Amino acid sequence: METGGGEDCCVKVAVHVRPLIGDERAQGCKDCVAVVPGKPQVWILQESGNTTVVQIGTHSFTFDHVYGSTGSPSSAMFDECIAPLVDGLFQGYNATVLAYGQTGSGKTYTMGTGFKDGYQTGIIPLVMNVLFSKIETLKDQTEFQLHVSFIEILKEEVRDLLDPPCLNKPDTANGHTGKVTVPGKPPIQIRETSNGVITLAGSTEVSVSSLKEMAACLEQGSLSRATGSTNMNNQSSRSHAIFTITLEQMRKLSPVSLGDSSPNESMNEEYLCAKLHLVDLAGSERAKRTGSDGLRFKEGVHINRGLLALGNVISALGDDKKRKEGVHVPYRDSKLTRLLQDSLGGNSRTVMIACISPADINAEETLNTLKYANRARNIQNKPIVNRDPMSTEMLKMRQQLEFLQAELCARGGGSSSDEVQVLKERIAWLEAANEDLCRELHEYRSRCTDVEQRETDAQDGSPCPLKSDGLKRSLNSIEQTDYQMGENITGDSREIDEVAKEWEHTLLQNSMDKELNELNRRLEEKESEMKLVGGSDTAALKQHFGKKIAELEDEKRTVQKERDHLLTEIENLASNSDGQTQKLQDVHAHKLKSLEAQILDLKKKQESQVQLLKQKQKSDEAAKRLQDEIQFIKAQKVQLQHRIKQEAEQFRQWKASREKELLQVLQRKTEEAAMATKRLKELLESRKSSARENSAVTNGNLTNGQSNEKSFQRWLDHELEVMVNVHEVRFEYEKQSQVRAALAEELAVLKQVDEFASKGLSPPRGKNGFARVSSMSPNARMARISSLENMLSISSNSLVAMASQLSEAEERDRLFTNRGRWNQLRSMADAKNLLQYMFNSLADARCQLWEKDIEIKEMKEQLKELVGLLRQSEVRRKEVEEELKLREQAVAITLARSASGNLHNSLEHFADDTSGPPSPMSVPAQKQLKYTPGIANGSIREFCVSSEGTPWAVVNEKISSPRTGWKIMEMEEKSPPMAFAI
Ligand SMILES: Nc1ncnc2c1ncn2[C@@H]1O[C@H](COP(=O)(O)OP(=O)(O)OP(=O)(O)O)[C@@H](O)[C@H]1O
Numbered sequence: 017m018e019t020g021g022g023e024d025c026c027v028k029v030a031v032h033v034r035p036l037i038g039d040e041r042a043q044g045c046k047d048c049v050a051v052v053p054g055k056p057q058v059w060i061l062q063e064s065g066n067t068t069v070v071q072i073g074t075h076s077f078t079f080d081h082v083y084g085s086t087g088s089p090s091s092a093m094f095d096e097c098i099a100p101l102v103d104g105l106f107q108g109y110n111a112t113v114l115a116y117g118q119t120g121s122g123k124t125y126t127m128g129t130g131f132k133d134g135y136q137t138g139i140i141p142l143v144m145n146v147l148f149s150k151i152e153t154l155k156d157q158t159e160f161q162l163h164v165s166f167i168e169i170l171k172e173e174v175r176d177l178l179d180p181p182c183l184n185k186p187d188t189a190n191g192h193t194g195k196v197t198v199p200g201k202p203p204i205q206i207r208e209t210s211n212g213v214i215t216l217a218g219s220t221e222v223s224v225s226s227l228k229e230m231a232a233c234l235e236q237g238s239l240s241r242a243t244g245s246t247n248m249n250n251q252s253s254r255s256h257a258i259f260t261i262t263l264e265q266m267r268k269l270s271p272v273s274l275g276d277s278s279p280n281e282s283m284n285e286e287y288l289c290a291k292l293h294l295v296d297l298a299g300s301e302r303a304k305r306t307g308s309d310g311l312r313f314k315e316g317v318h319i320n321r322g323l324l325a326l327g328n329v330i331s332a333l334g335d336d337k338k339r340k341e342g343v344h345v346p347y348r349d350s351k352l353t354r355l356l357q358d359s360l361g362g363n364s365r366t367v368m369i370a371c372i373s374p375a376d377i378n379a380e381e382t383l384n385t386l387k388y389a390n391r392a393r394n395i396q397n398k399p400i401v402n403r404d405p406m407s408t409e410m411l412k413m414r415q416q417l418e419f420l421q422a423e424l425c426a427r428g429g430g431s432s433s434d435e436v437q438v439l440k441e442r443i444a445w446l447e448a449a450n451e452d453l454c455r456e457l458h459e460y461r462s463r464c465t466d467v468e469q470r471e472t473d474a475q476d477g478s479p480c481p482l483k484s485d486g487l488k489r490s491l492n493s494i495e496q497t498d499y500q501m502g503e504n505i506t507g508d509s510r511e512i513d514e515v516a517k518e519w520e521h522t523l524l525q526n527s528m529d530k531e532l533n534e535l536n537r538r539l540e541e542k543e544s545e546m547k548l549v550g551g552s553d554t555a556a557l558k559q560h561f562g563k564k565i566a567e568l569e570d571e572k573r574t575v576q577k578e579r580d581h582l583l584t585e586i587e588n589l590a591s592n593s594d595g596q597t598q599k600l601q602d603v604h605a606h607k608l609k610s611l612e613a614q615i616l617d618l619k620k621k622q623e624s625q626v627q628l629l630k631q632k633q634k635s636d637e638a639a640k641r642l643q644d645e646i647q648f649i650k651a652q653k654v655q656l657q658h659r660i661k662q663e664a665e666q667f668r669q670w671k672a673s674r675e676k677e678l679l680q681v682l683q684r685k686t687e688e689a690a691m692a693t694k695r696l697k698e699l700l701e702s703r704k705s706s707a708r709e710n711s712a713v714t715n716g717n718l719t720n721g722q723s724n725e726k727s728f729q730r731w732l733d734h735e736l737e738v739m740v741n742v743h744e745v746r747f748e749y750e751k752q753s754q755v756r757a758a759l760a761e762e763l764a765v766l767k768q769v770d771e772f773a774s775k776g777l778s779p780p781r782g783k784n785g786f787a788r789v790s791s792m793s794p795n796a797r798m799a800r801i802s803s804l805e806n807m808l809s810i811s812s813n814s815l816v817a818m819a820s821q822l823s824e825a826e827e828r829d830r831l832f833t834n835r836g837r838w839n840q841l842r843s844m845a846d847a848k849n850l851l852q853y854m855f856n857s858l859a860d861a862r863c864q865l866w867e868k869d870i871e872i873k874e875m876k877e878q879l880k881e882l883v884g885l886l887r888q889s890e891v892r893r894k895e896v897e898e899e900l901k902l903r904e905q906a907v908a909i910t911l912a913r914s915a916s917g918n919l920h921n922s923l924e925h926f927a928d929d930t931s932g933p934p935s936p937m938s939v940p941a942q943k944q945l946k947y948t949p950g951i952a953n954g955s956i957r958e959f960c961v962s963s964e965g966t967p968w969a970v971v972n973e974k975i976s977s978p979r980t981g982w983k984i985m986e987m988e989e990k991s992p993p994m995a996f997a998i
Pocket residue numbers: 033034035037090117118119120121122123124125126252253254297298299300371
């Protein structure tokens with residue numbers, strides 16, 4: 017059904033970098049993707065220190081377009097990449113848009129297959145808008161018919177998203193969504209027709225005539241897809257979804273005049289049919305990162321298999337050149353692979369949008385995505401216009417007719433009747449040929465249908481072989497939970513210690529703060545009292561009082577003098593008893609009286625002054641006492657402040673050393689990871705050279721059979737070492753990711769608490785980690801935040817570096833697998849030798865494994881016994897403590913009695929008490945364990961000696977481990993002397 021030629025064109029690749037999303041921010045992820053401004057070039061970055069940015073080795077990729085991050089805005093993607101494909105549809109070109117990338121990288125967001133409630137984002141809604149507005153402008157010249165289909169490929173099974181009865185029916189086999197067959201309706205199948213075209217037979221094609229109808233199909237399908245995912249208990253799309261728009265058009269061409277004969281309508285029409293496949297592939301994922309749930313694991317395997325298929329298609333198509341050169345490049349022949357192959361490598365115009373996350377934690381997947389995408393750019397497509405064969409033939413005839421008419425005109429506008437007759441005959445011949453062609457086409461189509469039906473029947477009858485070996489192996493490899501248990505237990509108890517220490521510090525600081533506040537309060541109280549008591553200057557007061565008393569004394573003396581003088585005068589006057597004298601006498605007597613009153617008053621004043629002075633002295637003494645008290649409180653305060661400072665300093669030092677320790681652990685882990693990464697790099701490098709060496713061997717450059725054999729053995733050893741190293745790096749990667757997640761979690765909590773504190777709020781109670789963090793001082797919090805950020809940065813760098821090597825290893829391994837690991841073995845003898853070597857190695861490895869198993873069993877037994885004995889001795893210790901307490905009490909009572917005169921009796925009583933066995937333990941002797949590193953299997957007896965030199969335990973060797981050289985000793989207690997116990 018296709019004619020017409022087209023030029024070759026490569027698959028266009030546009031990278032879409034989404035921003036960091038909430039979850040990634042919460043995990044403290046850094047942006048490790050950079051786009052060169054103004055160029056479609058992407059770099060994966062590694063930060064060195066806090067400021068400098070260094071590019072990692074070879075990880076720079078150039079594409080046709082890069083959107084997001086510092087590249088072109090995402091809004092430009094449609095106009096630059098997709099709109100030309102929509103235009104092409106109207107010219108009859110098929111087109112495919114593929115969204116590819118890891119889980120959560122933004123494929124659904126980019127494509128718009130999560131279309132819901134009319135909310136239009138993504139490519140598909142935009143395609144629909146443009147399609148209908150274009151149809152609106154062309155509807156006068158062209159008749160259009162639109163169909164849509166929406167299917168989902170889940171575990172290599174096709175589900176029709178537009179046919180509800182096929183959806184959401186429980187599959188009895190595994191309990192999740194499966195497809196049921198509707199009677200009379202054949203199931204959808206990915207089929208390969210006899211001429212090699214891959215088709216989806218039996219999918220619903222809904223005819224649509226408006227934007228609304230098409231949007232409803234997209235929405236219905238998207239919802240069905242989401243429901244399916246929810247049934248499988250998973251939010252992410254676990255399937256490949258293909259939304260196909262088929263555009264049929266019948267164009268009205270300008271009529272061709274056929275002289276006097278009636279015009280043939282069909283010759284004035286052109287029929288074109290083109291399909292646009294919009295594909296949202298399931299996200300690539302590593303089984304380990306999705307958790308160990310069996311169902312999800314299986315899905316992951318299928319998804320990855322699908323994506324592997326895509327990867328293979330891409331690389332196989334990319335290797336087309338090699339195929340042309342005669343090198344065997346295998347295609348995987350799964351139907352899905354072929355379907356994708358047709359979309360990518362067929363006659364479509366194809367745009368691949370490689371979605372990536374910028375988070376450093378996804379660096380490995382991002383690198384893989386970019387590598388695939390980069391390879392996809394090499395794929396050559398040959399787009400052609402899809403015309404109905406009839407239409408094509410008509411078009412040819414039409415062209416001939418036009419040519420003939422033009423010729424006719426060129427000969428002067430007129431033509432002889434003979435010429436017209438010749439032309440008419442030619443037209444009749446062409447029409448007859450056309451009819452023959454149509455008949456042939458019809459027969460050909462029915463033959464094709466027969467062949468397809470036979471193929472389908474044959475497939476239905478043959479059960480599909482189970483390829484479960486790889487899966488089993490993968491499942492076995494994830495059963496490693498025991499491995500880290502010891503580490504976890506140690507980690508947990510360490511964390512408990514740490515939390516306890518922090519609490520202790522907080523409580524101590526709080527109680528000391530309270531104490532300090534109390535001291536301050538008392539100090540204030542005393543000081544204000546002091547102000548009251550000793551507020552004025554005591555010396556000045558004393559002087560003031562002294563002066564006052566002296567003045568009073570002077571005054572008293574003057575008044576007394578005056579009184580004496582008056583008395584003498586009165587006596588003199590008494591001897592002269594005339595009237596005058598009597599009068600004077602009275603005056604003097606009066607004056608005398610007042611003077612005496614004055615003297616009395618002065619005396620009182622003086623006394624009160626003396627009293628005041630005495631009181632002052634008393635208050636001085638009180639002030640002195642207060643002063644002493646204040647001094648004492650002040651000294652206490654200084655001491656307490658010193659203790660607070662000391663304790664804080666101790667805690668700070670402990671914390672710093674803990675932090676240092678943590679950093680050292682992280683650094684050690686990072687160094688280990690770096691070492692493993694470096695080793696892997698070296699191994700990968702040397703693999704390249706050993707591959708060359710081996711190819712030299714197989715090309716016969718080395719004739720010596722033995723060196724040939726050795727070289728194969730070396731190569732095999734090397735391959736195995738690489739495998740183990742990749743495993744090691746992956747293991748380190750997982751561990752590092754966990755460390756990083758824990759750091760990020762703590763950082764997030766600290767930042768939240770900080771935010772709450774800056775708003776003056778207290779963090780929510782009962783939330784994990786909040787209580788502990790909120791008790792930290794702001795400075796401690798800031799210090800911890802910066803230290804965590806530092807650690808996160810180190811961890812990020814290490815993760816990115818590991819991801820880089822892992823991706824390299826994976827890439828090489830994949831290439832190697834494609835080429836065939838064993839291709840270089842050219843002779844049966846080589847193969848047999850290598851097989852023998854492998855057999856020997858495997859046997860060795862199994863024997864070693866067996867020995868290790870035995871050792872582990874032995875150690876587990878020992879551990880069990882040790883734990884039992886530890887518990888016993890713990891119980892025993894408590895008993896002894898109790899007994900010791902009782903004896904101490906008894907001794908105290910005895911001493912008290914002896915002090916009260918009953919010395920003799922009590923000593924007798926005391927002797928009675930101690931007349932039993934001299935050991936404080938009256939129960940049978942207990943066995944204790946003792947570890948002695950060193951020579952095993954020796955006959956050893958040891959004596960533990962008390963402080964007085966008395967042997968009290970005999971030690972017998974019990975179990976010994978030839979591997980570790982540690983032995984467990986049994987110790988029997990001999991009763992130590994009582995005097996020692998007292
Ligand atoms: N360009 C973008 N801008 C903002 N958010 C985005 C962008 N791309 C994706 N996201 C967000 O990232 C998350 C994951 O996106 P999406 O579901 O499209 O990923 P996906 O690749 O389809 O995942 P899966 O393969 O698991 O289905 C979603 O929350 C989505 O809203």
